[in-house]
Amino acid sequence: MSTIAETARRGQARRRASIDGWRWGGRIFLVFMLLYTALPMIWMLITSIKSGFAAMQFPPQWWPDQPTLASYQKLLDPQNSVGQDFLRFFWNSLFVSTATTILSVIVAVPAAYAFSRFTFPGRNFLFFAVLLRNMFPAVIFLVPLFILMRAIGLVNTHGSLILTYLTFGLPLAIWLLKGFYDNIPVQLEQAARIDGATRFQAFILIVMPLSTPGIIATAIYSFIGAWNEYIYAYTFLSKNEQLTLPVGIQRFFSENTTDFPGLMAASFMMSVPVVVLFLVLQRYFVRALTEGAVKH
Amino acid sequence: MTIVTGKTGARGRLRPLLRKIWEHRADYAYVLPAIAVMLIVIAYPIYYTIELSFFNTPPGLQLRDKIFVGFGNYTSILTSPVFWKVTSNTLIWTLASTFIAFVLGFASALALHRDFIGRGVLRAILIIPWVISAVAASYIWKWIYHSDFGIIGAVLVGLGLADRPPNFIDSVSTVLPSLIVVNIWREFPFAMIMMMAGLQTVPDQLLRAAKVDGANAWQRFWHVTFPHLRNVSTVTILLLAVANFNSFIIPWIMTGGGPSNASHIWITHIYELAFGRQRWGVASAYSVLLFLILMTLGYFYVRALSGNERKDGSA
Numbered sequence: 135m136s137t138i139a140e141t142a143r144r145g146q147a148r149r150r151a152s153i154d155g156w157r158w159g160g161r162i163f164l165v166f167m168l169l170y171t172a173l174p175m176i177w178m179l180i181t182s183i184k185s186g187f188a189a190m191q192f193p194p195q196w197w198p199d200q201p202t203l204a205s206y207q208k209l210l211d212p213q214n215s216v217g218q219d220f221l222r223f224f225w226n227s228l229f230v231s232t233a234t235t236i237l238s239v240i241v242a243v244p245a246a247y248a249f250s251r252f253t254f255p256g257r258n259f260l261f262f263a264v265l266l267r268n269m270f271p272a273v274i275f276l277v278p279l280f281i282l283m284r285a286i287g288l289v290n291t292h293g294s295l296i297l298t299y300l301t302f303g304l305p306l307a308i309w310l311l312k313g314f315y316d317n318i319p320v321q322l323e324q325a326a327r328i329d330g331a332t333r334f335q336a337f338i339l340i341v342m343p344l345s346t347p348g349i350i351a352t353a354i355y356s357f358i359g360a361w362n363e364y365i366y367a368y369t370f371l372s373k374n375e376q377l378t379l380p381v382g383i384q385r386f387f388s389e390n391t392t393d394f395p396g397l398m399a400a401s402f403m404m405s406v407p408v409v410v411l412f413l414v415l416q417r418y419f420v421r422a423l424t425e426g427a428v429k430h
Numbered sequence: 431m432t433i434v435t436g437k438t439g440a441r442g443r444l445r446p447l448l449r450k451i452w453e454h455r456a457d458y459a460y461v462l463p464a465i466a467v468m469l470i471v472i473a474y475p476i477y478y479t480i481e482l483s484f485f486n487t488p489p490g491l492q493l494r495d496k497i498f499v500g501f502g503n504y505t506s507i508l509t510s511p512v513f514w515k516v517t518s519n520t521l522i523w524t525l526a527s528t529f530i531a532f533v534l535g536f537a538s539a540l541a542l543h544r545d546f547i548g549r550g551v552l553r554a555i556l557i558i559p560w561v562i563s564a565v566a567a568s569y570i571w572k573w574i575y576h577s578d579f580g581i582i583g584a585v586l587v588g589l590g591l592a593d594r595p596p597n598f599i600d601s602v603s604t605v606l607p608s609l610i611v612v613n614i615w616r617e618f619p620f621a622m623i624m625m626m627a628g629l630q631t632v633p634d635q636l637l638r639a640a641k642v643d644g645a646n647a648w649q650r651f652w653h654v655t656f657p658h659l660r661n662v663s664t665v666t667i668l669l670l671a672v673a674n675f676n677s678f679i680i681p682w683i684m685t686g687g688g689p690s691n692a693s694h695i696w697i698t699h700i701y702e703l704a705f706g707r708q709r710w711g712v713a714s715a716y717s718v719l720l721f722l723i724l725m726t727l728g729y730f731y732v733r734a735l736s737g738n739e740r741k742d743g744s745a
Contacts, residue, residue: 156647160541164552167538170615171556177581178570192595193584241463248460255451270472270724271676273697274717277482277704278475300467308464362563364679369705380565384683387569394573401566412561413554420627 182206182398189394205399216386220400222375223382228407230292230378231360234299238307238356239349241300246311247337251320272365280369294370295378299363303356310355314348315341350418358408379404476721483714496711503715512691512699520695522606524674527613532667534614535621540651542622543629553626560619568683571612575599575684599685602692609693612680617673621666628662629655668731672724696720 181189182205184198211217248254279298280289288294318341326336342349364380371377377385383404387397412419483503485496507513542553559567574581575598583595598608632655640650678697681687687694687702694702696716704713 157544160544163537164541167534167556167618168552171559174570174574174615175558177574181573190579192579193588194579194581241467244460245464248457252454252457252460254454254457255447270721271678271697273676273678273700273704274479274721275472275475276701277710277713277717278478281478282470282474297467297470301472304464304467358561362565364563364565365701380563383569384565394576394579397569398573401562401569405562405566408561408563409558412557416554416557420623 178398178402182395182402184395186393186395190392205395206403208396209399209403216396219374219382219386220403223377223379224403226292226376226382227361227379230295230299231357233292233296234303234360235353235356237296238300238303239353242304242307242311242352243342243345243349245304246308247315247341249308250312250315276365276369279366283370289370290373290376292376295360295363295367298366298370299356299360302359302363303352306355307352310352311345311348314345318344347418347421350415351421354412354415354419357411361408479714479717479721482710483718485711487708487710499711503712504719507712507715507719512694515691516694516696516699519606519691519693520675523610523613523677523695524671526607526610527617527674527677528667528670530610531614531617531670532621532663534618535623535666536625536663538618538622539625539629542626556622557619559616560623564616564679565683567612567616568680571615572599572684575608599693600689602689605685605689605693609681609684612684613674613677616680617670621670624662624666624669625659628659631662632658665731668727672727672731675724675727 180197183201183203184195185200185202185204188195188198188200208214208216209220212221275298283289283294288297322340322344323333323336326340327333331339362380363378364384367378367381368384371381374382374385383397383400387393387400390396482496484498484500486499486502487496538556542549542556573579575583577583577595577597577600580595580598582598583592586592587595596604599605636654637650640654645653676697677695678701681693681695681698682701685693687698697720700713700716700720703709703716
């Protein structure tokens with residue numbers, strides 16, 4: 135008897151030890167990932183509060199002797215030319231990203247709804263044609279789009295960017311939203327229609343509110359994609375006053391190659407809006423992925 | 431009516447299809463805006479790229495003066511040594527980035543699955559690199575790798591591992607791995623989010639049942655968790671592979687493809703051919719080849735996705 139109990143206890147102890155082993159492995163791994171992720175960003179912040187002279191030292195100052203916010207003041211001061219440019223780029227990025235986001239929600243919602251609910255001929259073909267857009271790199275479309283935009287007079291306008299960005303966001307947006315609509319029972323709409331609502335009313339009053347998390351996720355995705363886009367903005371826009379942030383910053387710092395504190399401050403400020411937006415709304419995003427893309 | 435088969439059977443099949451399309455005409459209104467945008471921005475460019483790939487074009491995009499060269503652009507690509515260098519770079523870049531980003535992301539998702547204090551904060555921090563712009567990421571890492579004032583070089587010298595700071599991105603042998611590290615830094619959070627979402631769909635009862643039956647942690651993972659994640663893993667890996675194959679910003683901003691093509695991948699090379707050297711015909715031929723490769727990948731992508739669809743339909 136006692137030996138059986140003994141072996142059982144020993145087995146349990148061994149199992150606990152192995153579980154602890156996995157758990158400790160997981161913790162050590164997470165610490166490693168945290169360092170890998172966070173250290174570059176911390177170094178960016180530390181560099182951004184150095185003077186240009188303090189940044190160019192070997193060995194580097196781990197913490198600046200005289201921390202200064204001069205780089206940020208310079209970028210945000212509308213009085214000097216650097217600040218003027220930076221604020222204008224910031225405003226351009228905000229305008230292009232917001233317009234893209236609004237338009238892509240307007241276009242993606244009905245399309246995703248139709249792909250989810252209706253069984254019209256060619257539905258699957260069109261759905262996969264939309265998804266295939268994801269497969270192709272920006273560069274393939276660059277030359278012909280440039281010529282197309284020149285032909286319809288959109289080169290050097292923000293319209294060229296908005297139209298192009300729309301097509302990046304759409305495939306994933308439609309895919310995510312379709313998954314959402316698939317999970318909303320048709321009976322809800324049918325009940326509404328029996329009560330006298332038109333199909334459109336049923337859609338606006340029943341389906342739209344239920345799919346809000348999906349729409350928010352779609353909007354975040356479009357906004358971040360448009361905010362960070364570089365290659366089209368780099369090719370389509372040449373006038374300084376129209377540049378968006380990524381291109382503007384690149385152009386500015388290819389002329390001022392040694393101003394690393396300024397560059398790090400600009401990188402930081404360019405990241406703040408999207409990071410804040412994402413952190414505030416991330417639970418919708420993860421939820422949309424769970425419900426839309428993964429759970430089938 | 432354009433398809434003349436001479437058989438009444440075909441016509442008999444066409445009629446109901448047309449009637450069905452007519453009956454569903456209102457449904458198309460919902461997808462029309464999406465399809466219209468896609469046609470303008472996708473179908474036309476694809477057609478135009480294929481056409482241009484058979485022509486020799488003078489610089490400056492004066493496309494009226496183009497000269498037909500048949501498959502000349504293709505043969506000149508396939509016989510140039512740069513093509514093979516760039517292709518091997520692209521393969522290393524895509525495979526290494528995809529594999530490591532997926533493994534790190536999956537492992538992070540597993541480690542974050544159990545609840546502990548600070549889990550939400552940790553998860554948020556790990557996602558940030560994916561959200562920030564690749565341009566910002568490139569500059570941050572360019573500064574970290576800087577050959578005179580970079581922090582990694584200083585740490586290596588401080589620890590006595592190097593006499594002087596190494597030239598990470600100015601040396602042919604280290605440039606590609608250094609850029610891959612940056613790329614993984616930006617991409618593993620995507621794999622992590624996807625796999626976290628996937629993990630939530632693994633039924634708890636199954637895991638508990640397996641535990642009762644005496645399965646250890648590894649067995650539970652391998653026999654219960656992993657089979658449930660097969661679909662989401664396939665989709666994640668394919669999306670990562672496509673994104674990596676198509677990357678541009680990190681190599682372009684950090685090195686511009688140098689030194690001596692050591693970090694040129696297909697996309698940066700095509701961009702340089704088109705907008706740097708104005709060789710539109712060759713660049714288009716490159717794009718068509720790229721297109722063919724991506725269509726092959728796309729075939730698997732659609733198959734993985736429609737695998738989900740079919741399961742969906744039967745449920």
